[in-house]
Amino acid sequence: MDSTVTKEVATELLPIIRVYKDGTVERLMASPIVPPFPEGDPQTGVLSKDISFSITPDSSISARLYLPKLPDQQSHKLPILVYFHGGGFCIESASSFLVHRYLNILVSQAKVVVVSVDYRLAPEHLLPIAYDDCWDALNWVASHSARGATDKEPWLLEYGDFERLFIGGDSSGGNIVHNMAIRGGVRISGAFLVDPYFWGSKPIGSEPKEGHEESLLSRLWKLVYPSSGLDDPLINPVGPGAPSLAGLGCSRMLVCVAEKDILRDRGVAYIDAVRTSGWEGDVDLFEAEGENHGHHIFYPETDKAKEMFQRLASFLNH
Structure with a gap:
């Protein structure tokens, strides 16, 4: 038997x-879990380490920190990027191979300090828990600029420029970026959203008109946030009842889309809505022609991926 x-x-x-x-x-x-490299990544020289910090006595958040290889006499502080990884709110982590490789490349080119947030995943931890974790992590990073703050991270204090605090993310991480920026309350210099996971109850643009409610992206949102709906402002920031995009709490924004990505039209609609909202910041669109969702993460050696990294590095340094 x-x-x-x-x-x-x-x-x-x-x-x-x-x-x-x-x-x-x-x-x-x-993708597989990989360790940090406190002595420096063999390919890029980027240093990384894992930390955890407590927001309340009964909860803690983990993150992976990245620091570029610096000259012995580093005289100026570096931009700080609080990064939110992708994975549909339900896969990947701050220690996943794809996320780790991606950030090693970005940090080596952009020369920024990165805090990659290891937010809790659905379905074990349904939304909005991931948003709350990321908000707590962002506030913890920002708190380092206040006098008398406790539980401070040395890399942030020694190398970070809190006048240049950025947030960024890919796919579901791009969705998180929007939802952090729209909350306000933290002074953010800029935000980048790459292939952001936005959706809605009605198809737009080139999205298939049939079977929309049962599409993978619709079903994914129902899995990670079953008590919500497809027009919740968290997933549809340009839908009915969504807060005005004029309230975005940053001064600069970069939205990146890929031509062959099913999410492409949502990203373009978002940036169009930002531009017409009355928001007073500067927003740019970067489109990777001929590429699909997450191409720069899966295939970082391609010319289009290299162009993407250069664009992100430029955004973080101007």
């Missing part, structure tokens, strides 16, 4: 994730 027990699947979103009725989760697309 076969003693193997076949577990029943509760939800399956291929090729991303499989959730079983007993509560266990298979993250099918997640």
Whole structure:
């Protein structure tokens, strides 16, 4: 008799994730976990380390910090980037290989200090927990500029310029960036959103008109935030009832899209809405022609990816 027990699947979103009725989760697309390099990454020389910090006595947040290789006599402070990784709110982490490789490249080119937030993932921790974790992490970073603050991180104090505090993210991380900026309350110099995961109940642009409610991106949002809907302002920032984009709490914004990405038209609609909202900041659009979602993360050696890294580095330094 076969003693193997076949577990029943509760939800399956291929090729991303499989959730079983007993509560266990298979993250099918997640890249391997890799360690930090406190002595420097062999390819880029970028230093990295893992930390955790407490916002309340009964909770803590983890993050991976990055510091570029610097000359012995470093005389000026560096921009600070609080980064939110992608993965549909349900896969990847601050220590995932793809995220780690991507940030090593970006840090080496942009010469910035990065705090990559390891927010909690759905479905074990349903939204809005990820937003709350990221908001707490952003406020913790910003608190380093206040006198008398406790639990300070030496890399931020020694190397970080709090007059140049940026937020950035890819895919679901780009969605998080918008939702951090629209909250206000933290002084942010700039924000970049790459291939942001925005969606809605009605298809727009080139999105397929049939089966929209049952599309992968619709089902993904229902998995990570089942008590919400597709026109929740968290996922549809230009939908009915969304707060005015004139209230975005930063002075500069860069939105990057990929021509072949199904999310491309949402990103363009977002930037058009920002431009017509009355927001007084500067916003730019960068489109990677002929490329698909996350191309620069999966294939960083291509010419288009290199162009993307140069654009991000330029944004973080001007």
